[in-house]
Amino acid sequence: MGLEEEIEEIEEEIASTPYNKSTEQHIGRLKSKLAELKEELERKQSSSGGGPGYAVEKTGDATVALVGFPSVGKSTLLNALTNADSETGSYEFTTLDVNPGMLKYKGANVQLLDVPGLVEGAAGGRGDGQEVLSVVRTADLVLFLLSVFEIDQYERLHEELYRNGIRLDQEPPRVSVRKKAKDGISITASVDLELDEGTITSILREHGYANANVTIGEQVEIDRLIDGIRDNRVYLPSLVAVNKADLIEPDYAETVKDRLREHDVDPGEAIFISAEEDRGLDALRETIWQELGLIRVYMDKPGRGVDYEEPLILFEGDTVGDACEKLGGEFADRFRFARVSGPSAKHDEQQVGTDHELADEDVLRILTTK
Structure with a gap:
């Protein structure tokens, strides 16, 4: 049986199996196996090569x-x-x-x-x-x-x-799995989970975990638990x-x-x-x-004033450090401090470090060591 046929067979079994407490572990194992097979199929197809025209270089902001x-x-x-x-x-x-x-x-x-x-x-x-x-x-x-x-x-x-x-x-699941040398699978949750430990353990074992510490920080269903376990989402x-x-x-x-x-x-x-x-x-x-979630940061350039024509484009939540990394060169390597005016600043020309979070239409001046 080929991978495609095996995937189809498992999908049909999942669809035809009523979900309840008695079938929960079985469905969990099936969905885990399905995720493994799909990843294997993807690897197989990637290694066999695809058509031309799909390798696209990311450019711009x-x-x-x-x-x-x-x-x-x-x-x-x-x-x-x-x-x-x-x-x-x-x-x-x-x-x-x-x-x-x-x-x-x-x-x-x-x-x-x-x-x-x-x-x-x-x-x-x-x-x-x-x-x-x-x-x-x-x-x-x-x-x-x-x-x-x-x-x-x-x-x-x-x-x-x-x-x-x-x-x-959606945000990534708040699920963390760390392998350990022995003592089986230990589950720690900050919420009262509806999934029972047997189902969680069987899903982890299906993914190759025999000994692991699992931390769960939200109410998860089977699919979302699997998403949290796998690293290809x-x-x-x-x-x-x-x-x-x-x-x-x-x-x-x-x-x-x-x-x-x-x-x-x-x-x-x-x-x-x-x-x-x-x-x-x-x-x-x-x-x-x-x-x-893009923001504009206007750079205050020594001797030339504020450049309002070509702003530095960053993402919401980015910091002065992120701005330095995007600018590259001396800004990242020789950073001393920065001065910020605008929405994120407590006052004009506020002196800040690399961890200061920037906002849309801030004015930023970076000072470097000589």
Whole structure:
């Protein structure tokens, strides 16, 4: 039996097994085995080599992956946002390779990657799916592009990403596993767990742990426990844009919103656009900025004053030390202290160290040793 068949067989068994306390351990072992097989399949497919065009170098201040089924308008949107030159047309699979473009907004350079149209089964290797998904995993934000007439595509896309270990709009599980030499598996939890220790232990053993200290800091279900054990999960924010909104009547718009709600997407947070007619794109640019959590830091350069034209772009939560690392050179190696004015400062020209957290539109001056 091949890996694909074994994966399918386990998935069918999981789907057909009712979940209750008596089956919990069995389902936990099945899901653990399933995760192992999927990773083995991914390694096998990666080692056999993929098609051309998927090794994309990350450039700019952040990267956004445009995810959607073929011919939903990704290439048209990329061109509208970035002035890239992507071959477009009313045909499926017109984007054969990953097509990059650069969105310039508020002084930031945001790399947009129009990945080849995802198809169902991509996580299992269909349609160069593994290569496509590997590009998505390296992004800082996933932008789902849906046709206004095909809202149900969202669930299928979301499932493909989930199957490939991409977790959207959630924090990593508060689960820590440390191997030890002996004494079996010890479990420490800060909450009253619903999973029993036998299930947790069987899942860990299925993942190769015979002796380990396990710390759990949240209420976890089987899938989330497995996510916490494995090191191949990525956690990304996501955004939904609904294209071709100019082609529907106002009364149908309510139907579209209802369908979004059915897939747990808040219509108020989705961006309705027409890439062809250049509608809603300003709102989309701003939402991309917000979802990425980017901030602008204006550098006060000795003898030249504050540069408001080309800010240093960082992420929310970044510190003066992160700014030094991005600037490189003498700033990181010869840092003495910094002076900050703006939202993060208690007063103008506040003297701070590398651990000071910066905010959007701060003014930063870095002083170095001679």
